[in-house]
Amino acid sequence: MxxxxxxxxxxxxxxxxxxxxxxxxxxxxxxxxxxxxxxxxxxxxxxxxxxxxxxxxxxxxxxxxxxxxxxxxxxxxxxxxxxxxxxxxxxxxxxxxxxxxxxxxxxxxxxxxxxxxxxxxxxxxxxxxxxxxxxxxxxxxxxxxxxxxxxxxxxxxxxxxxxxxxxxxxxxxxxxxxxxxxxxxxxxxxxxxxDQEYFLTFQKLDKYKLELKKLEQEAPKVSSLINNIKLKIQMLLDEYEAISGCKLENISVDKLYYNSEESLKLIQNSYVKVNSGSDRNNYHIELLEKKRNDNIFILRKEEKKYRELRSSISAMNIYSDMLNKTDVPLEVKEHITKCPLCNLESDTIENEADKLFDAISWLNDELDKTPYVQRSYLSKQNKIKDCIDKIKNELSEIDKKIESIEKSNKELKKRNSINEQLIKIKLKIEAYLENIIEIKKPSELTSEINKFKKKVAITQQELDKxxxxxxxxxxxxxxxxxxxxxxxxxxxxxxxxxxxxxxxxxxxxxxxxxxxxxxxxxxxxxxxxxxxxxxxxxxxxxxxxxxxxxxxxxxxxxxxxxxxxxxxxxxxxxxxxxxxxxxxxxxxxxxxxxxxxxxxxxxxxxxxxxxxxxxxxxxxxxxxxxxxxxxxxxxxxxxxxxxxxxxxxxxxxxxxxxx
CATH class of the missing domain: 3.40.50.300 (P-loop containing nucleotide triphosphate hydrolases)
Structure with missing residues (x-):
């Protein structure tokens, strides 16, 4: 100027x-x-x-x-x-x-x-x-x-x-x-x-980054929500089959999910059917009980591993404390010894010193290894704990499914008819399908995430200029x-x-x-x-x-x-x-x-x-x-x-x- x-x-x-x-x-x-x-x-x-x-x-x-x-x-x-x-x-x-x-x-x-x-x-x-x-x-x-x-x-x-x-x-x-x-x-x-364009571009970049962050945070939540809905639909389909003796429609949960709008129309237009002579009720209960037994068996094995590992960690901690409190020699000092009668040098002390040096080296190696062993044990403990938690969650879901079928069976003793129960299940499935239609698919979210990543990259290039x-x-x-x-x-x-x-x-x-x-x-x-x-x-x-x-x-x-x-x-x-x-x-x-x-x-x-x-x-x-x-x-x-x-x-x- x-x-x-x-x-x-x-x-x-x-x-x-x-x-x-x-x-x-x-x-x-x-x-x-x-x-x-x-x-x-x-x-x-x-x-x-x-x-x-x-x-x-x-x-x-x-x-x-x-x-x-x-x-x-x-x-x-x-x-x-x-x-x-x-x-x-x-x-x-x-x-x-x-x-x-x-x-x-x-x-x-x-x-x-x-x-x-x-x-x-x-x-x-x-x-x-x-x-x-x-x-x-x-x-x-x-x-x-x-x-x-x-x-x-x-x-x-x-x-x-x-x-x-x-x-x-x-x-x-x-x-x-x-x-x-x-x-x-x-x-x-x-x-x-x-210039002014710089700040407007910066605002645009900030907007894209915020939107991208929102989508990236939303994606795992949506996947978890959809998986949860699919599990509930499967449970309702199994329950419907166990009560009625036949499938609601010959359609899988995945097909219901990927073609949710067509599936909703199909379910809405389907009629409630009952096969009184079917053994599907007993079949589903037996299948679930077997699955529960298998999971309980695996759970007991993992719990045993967990107990043994905790015991090993406890022993390792005691061992580590003991080593830390031990006054460890760092070197061996040796002196030449001679026979008092013939005045000849003796190698006995030297041999003993070599053994002692080897022992000191071993002890120092053990001290060096201790932290790594402790960390590896802790890592294994966390993995087993995650496995146990997963099995317990699966058992909980199985218990819910069995309980739901048993509850439906008990309802037959009351004034509620089979048709009422099946209609109720059918309506629940329809409600879940309506939820799925409203929720963005993970593939759609992935596509949007990639779109905003590209926008962020292009806008960043504009600023980099x-x-x-x-x-x-x-x-x-x-x-x-x-x-x-x-x-x-x-x-x-x-x-x-x-x-x-x-x-x-x-x-x-x-x-x-x-x-x-x-x-x-x-x-x-x-x-x-x-x-x-x-x-x-x-x-x-x-x-x-x-x-x-x-x-x-x-x-x-x-x-x-x-x-x-x-x-x-x-x-x-x-x-x-x-x-x-x-x-x-x-x-x-x-x-x-x-x-x-x-x-x-x-x-x-x-x-x-x-x-x-x-x-x-x-x-x-x-x-x-x-x-x-x-x-x-x-x-x-x-x-x-x-x-x-x-x-x-x-x-x-x-x-x-x-x-």
Whole structure:
């Protein structure tokens, strides 16, 4: 985004305007205390839609009627304005050459161009290319998600007086967790790495994944439900045959299931039949009892195995405890023995030592094997337990079937006829078939699962085209490379040289990384000078990035630095002289006074490096970052052929912003 500040000003209660004119590159506003220097950055922030009125109370706020900022775009000018502590803001576009012949006056600020702050931020954002209206990454979301606005951009443009050398904070507006998270999240949008289609695709992917998960969870439940229904239908068919002596229809359960709609019509149209002379009742009971006996036999065998295995596990635990408590020798120490009479060496001890060594090796092997044996026993125990549970479930089903047939037989003694019982069974079968018709078949679910898997894969490919992770990694590497290129020429303390700054785009944390990989975060990096140079290195690297990506980046290469030299001249509240005298700003400490020359050299180097940076970026990308420095420092000796006065746009020693 090729844009820079052209004017910042105030129209007072008498209609007079007080304007500071800016240019591309380095702009220096220097002056003594209480002249309105710090109001410049606050007016800029306020005119960019800040909901807080933070312009310092005093001469300016008492006399100001309208605050304004004039921005210069490539083909137009954009005038922004606010009234004191107002909930509305002014925005109006003018032609490219309009302000060559016209000044900013009160007449330009007509009422119809003052709009609500929310609408103002949307309209202003559109000039910078911030047009995304939905940043949700889920198809199920709350309505409190923050859209990217021009306010998030401010974190990259402003380094206030209390921030520029702060060891605890790096970015403006990061004191609130929500604003911090939004600014970090919006960075990829501002750099043009993602667009509206990216978020819509992400929502689509989330929707497909949720649907796929739902189907995958549903599939085993449906299979279990259908198997359960099929078992119940089979039980009813068997019961019908046992009571009536004949089959309801010559049809299997599987056929009923796979042709459920036709089967339902068949069952509904079938007539109840009874074969009084049939032995099917007795046959079914005998069949079920035999099956029960067989299962009980298998159950007893498995229970015996289970008992024996539990006994083995118990013995193994005792054995393991005993071995663990045994003091196991690790080595055998042997000594040469000689006969006391003939003085000949004996190998008896050596042979015994070999046996002992073998015994120790065996014992250690046993200790090593014990955990594996224990785990294998436990695994077998679980398998047998599962088998026992399965047999018990089958026995339970058999008992239910026998009980159902016996119950039907007893019903014959009562007033209920066989026909009534058979009709009741028939109606139950019809009800189960109706349930099956309504339930999706596992094959249908599998087909849907495969369909959504394909959708997820295709949508993921659409997101992968953005190559977001790779691009973020490349940008992070670029920032770190440029940051350290800038930092190497700044006056970091010797203990941090050579400086090796690292910045994370995931967390927006910054640190110095030592050779051993240890991270020293900003808050632990010693003096205020280190904090100042770390801030400067990072934010200049951002400026370099914004210029490099000018065609897709919506963040303009503008940076405000408010009183950066306070690190060297902390006593700025005492600066009321007509000339800048650094000795007046360092206090009465003799040691500090003796270092004033070194401090001035560091300050001059600070300004030199910013100027060098702007020149290099302009040569490389044909864009000049606009660095606006508001400070007390003056009359500095810059590296030839550069003259400090050529960068000073305002010097407020005798007069201020508003006189």
């Amino acid at each position: 090729n844009c820079h500040v052209k004017k910042i000003g105030v129209i007072d209660n008498y209609g007079d305007n007080h304007i500071v004119n800016f240019k591309e590159g380095v702009n220096v506003i220097t002056g003594k205390s209480s002249t309105g220097k710090s109001a410049i950055i606050e007016i800029f922030d306020y005119c960019f839609g800040s909901s807080d009125f933070t312009i310092p109370d005093g001469v300016i706020t008492k006399n100001a009627k309208i605050y304004f900022v004039l921005l210069k775009f490539e083909n137009s000018n954009l005038l922004l304005g606010r009234k004191g502590n107002d909930t509305k803001a002014f925005i109006k576009e003018f032609g490219n050459d309009y302000f060559k012949d016209n000044e900013v006056t009160e007449v330009l600020f007509n009422k119809q161009n003052f709009i609500t702050l929310s609408n103002f931020k949307k309209e202003l954002g559109s000039y910078f290319g911030i047009t995304i209206t939905d940043t949700h990454v889920s198809s199920f979301y709350s309505n409190n998600n923050s859209l990217p606005t021009i306010r998030s951009v401010m974190s990259y443009l402003l380094q206030h007086q209390n921030l520029i050398a702060n060891k605890h904070a790096i970015f403006y507006r990061f004191d609130e967790k929500e604003k911090r998270e939004h600014t970090i999240e919006h960075f990829k949008i501002f750099l043009g790495l993602v 953005y190559k977001l992770e790779g691009k973020i990694k490349d940008i992070e590497d670029y920032i770190n490379r440029v940051m350290n290129y800038i930092a190497k020429d700044l006056d970091f303390e010797k203990s941090y040289q050579p400086i090796n700054l690292k910045f994370s785009l995931k967390t927006f944390d910054i640190w110095h990384e030592k050779e051993d990989g240890k991270k020293v975060y900003l808050r632990s990096m010693g003096s205020g000078a280190n904090w100042l140079y770390t801030h400067l290195s990072l934010f200049l690297s951002f400026q370099s990035l914004f210029c490099k990506e000018e065609k897709t980046c919506v963040i303009p290469p503008i940076l405000f630095l408010d009183q950066p030299t306070q690190v060297y001249f902390p006593n700025v509240t005492s600066d009321y002289n007509k000339e800048f005298n650094p000795s007046d700003l360092i206090g009465n400490n003799e040691e500090k006074i003796s270092k004033v020359d070194d401090d001035i050299k560091s300050v001059e180097n600070f300004f030199n490096q910013i100027i060098f940076f702007c020149e290099k970026i302009n040569n490389k990308y044909a864009i000049k970052p606009q660095i606006i420095i508001i400070d007390h420092a003056d009359n500095l000796n810059l590296e030839s052929p550069r003259e400090f006065n050529s960068y000073v746009i305002e010097r407020w020693r005798e007069n201020g912003f508003i006189n």
